[in-house]
Amino acid sequence: MTSAETVAVETLADEASALDSADPLREYRDRFVGAESSLVYFDGNSLGRPLRASVDRLARFAQDEWGGRLIRGWDESWMQLPFDIGDALGRTALGAAPGQTVIGDSTTVLLYKLVRAAFDAAVAADPARVEIVVDRDNFPTDRYLVEGIAAERGGTVRWIDVTLDAGVDAASLRRAVGASTAVVVLSHVAYRSGFLADAATLTRIAHDAGALIVWDLCHSAGSVPVQADAWDFDLAVGCTYKYLNGGPGSPAFAYVATRLQDRLVQPVQGWMGTADVFAMEPAYQPAPGTRRFLSGTPPIVGMLAMQDTIALLDEVGIRAVRDKSVALTSFAVRVADALLAPLGVVVASPRDPSARGGHVTLSHPAMRAVTARLWTQDVIPDYRDPGGLRIGLSPLSTSFAETLAGLRAVEAALRAEA
Numbered sequence: 001m002t003s004a005e006t007v008a009v010e011t012l013a014d015e016a017s018a019l020d021s022a023d024p025l026r027e028y029r030d031r032f033v034g035a036e037s038s039l040v041y042f043d044g045n046s047l048g049r050p051l052r053a054s055v056d057r058l059a060r061f062a063q064d065e066w067g068g069r070l071i072r073g074w075d076e077s078w079m080q081l082p083f084d085i086g087d088a089l090g091r092t093a094l095g096a097a098p099g100q101t102v103i104g105d106s107t108t109v110l111l112y113k114l115v116r117a118a119f120d121a122a123v124a125a126d127p128a129r130v131e132i133v134v135d136r137d138n139f140p141t142d143r144y145l146v147e148g149i150a151a152e153r154g155g156t157v158r159w160i161d162v163t164l165d166a167g168v169d170a171a172s173l174r175r176a177v178g179a180s181t182a183v184v185v186l187s188h189v190a191y192r193s194g195f196l197a198d199a200a201t202l203t204r205i206a207h208d209a210g211a212l213i214v215w216d217l218c219h220s221a222g223s224v225p226v227q228a229d230a231w232d233f234d235l236a237v238g239c240t241y242k243y244l245n246g247g248p249g250s251p252a253f254a255y256v257a258t259r260l261q262d263r264l265v266q267p268v269q270g271w272m273g274t275a276d277v278f279a280m281e282p283a284y285q286p287a288p289g290t291r292r293f294l295s296g297t298p299p300i301v302g303m304l305a306m307q308d309t310i311a312l313l314d315e316v317g318i319r320a321v322r323d324k325s326v327a328l329t330s331f332a333v334r335v336a337d338a339l340l341a342p343l344g345v346v347v348a349s350p351r352d353p354s355a356r357g358g359h360v361t362l363s364h365p366a367m368r369a370v371t372a373r374l375w376t377q378d379v380i381p382d383y384r385d386p387g388g389l390r391i392g393l394s395p396l397s398t399s400f401a402e403t404l405a406g407l408r409a410v411e412a413a414l415r416a417e418a
């Protein structure tokens with residue numbers, strides 16, 4: 001290292017240490033499994049670390065509830081769990097009044113149910129509305145589902161072009177929607193760039209065009225405050241295994257605004273979506289409220305761990321989580337500018353923190369190899385084509401010192417790959 005580089009690293013180390021000392025959330029990191037190790041985790045936006053409380057909860061559940069209560073557990077609490085957790089999540093992270101959020105299937109399956117229900121309702125109200133609007137850089141599952149639903153229901157897809165380091169803004173949505181739009185499907189935080197959409201404005205634009213909008217909240221739930229009711233959302237879905245630390249494959253949530261619930265009919269008509277589940281009626285009769293968006297037996301074991309993060313969000317407040325998230329991503333951008341830009345790395349995420357979610361993408365042709373090298377050193381970011389190293393900074397479980405250590409490891413790996 002040249003002496004100028006040494007000074008830059010020392011300055012950043014001082015800054016990380018000052019930021020950690022001043023961080024009002026610093027003690028929460030110790031509540032996570034693995035906090036004591038030197039491993040750098042940059043993937044809490046993909047699979048969050050478990051809380052220690054969840055380890056106990058899972059063991060207690062197996063022993064006492066599953067093992068002790070056996071099938072009685074369904075009547076005692078499990079049947080109600082998707083709705084109780086949904087309401088708690090709605091209150092702590094989504095700005096949703098009770099009775100609108102439910103835990104269900106995977107994000108993919110819930111998204112399919114909601115987009116198809118919305119499309120069918122829009123066409124029923126106005127047969128000229130045959131288009132589903134989606135952007136070309138939306139998450140693959142969102143794009144594939146939209147194409148499948150359009151093919152299945154005789155609709156068409158209208159694509160919005162976006163640059164890979166940004167996302168959908170008001171002007172591009174205004175150009176795409178009109179009298180033929182049935183449904184708009186957008187991500188609140190873009191999975192690749194981390195671009196944070198102005199969800200209130202985009203929802204208004206969709207509504208002004210007479211369309212419904214379905215939000216994918218996977219990369220915002222638990223990290224960026226959402227005001228589903230105040231922003232007049234129609235429908236939303238999101239993952240619980242990212243910032244909500246629900247564990248691998250934990251089930252997703254769906255938000256359905258009260259005003260729409262009884263108008264929408266979702267396509268996977270299973271017994272758990274009926275009003276009287278054990279009546280075993282001859283024909284499907286959708287339940288009122290959010291129950292109709294369920295299909296089969298709720299995945300209760302998968303719903304355990306997320307409850308601990310929801311309780312933590314209740315304790316900490318989503319605003320404080322967002323403040324730390326902005327501080328972490330802003331620090332990561334400063335470190336990238338100081339240490340990685342000289343090696344040709346480009347910040348492929350918005351530089352304005354108000355337009356950025358909880359992750360930062362750093363772009364360089366060698367990043368695929370860099371990621372593989374880092375994983376062997378217990379530094380764990382992820383990689384997204386083309387050349388994007390994603391640095392996911394889960395606010396409750398990541399420190400500033402960890403962020404600096406990880407980015408210094410990126411620097412060393414880039415030098416080794418050169």
Ligand SMILES: Cc1ncc(COP(=O)(O)O)c(C=O)c1O
Pocket residue numbers: 106107108109139141142187191216218219239252
């Ligand atoms: C933005 C976004 N949407 C949808 C999904 C799909 O979620 P699932 O695989 O749980 O269905 C993901 C998964 O990572 C995602 O990041």
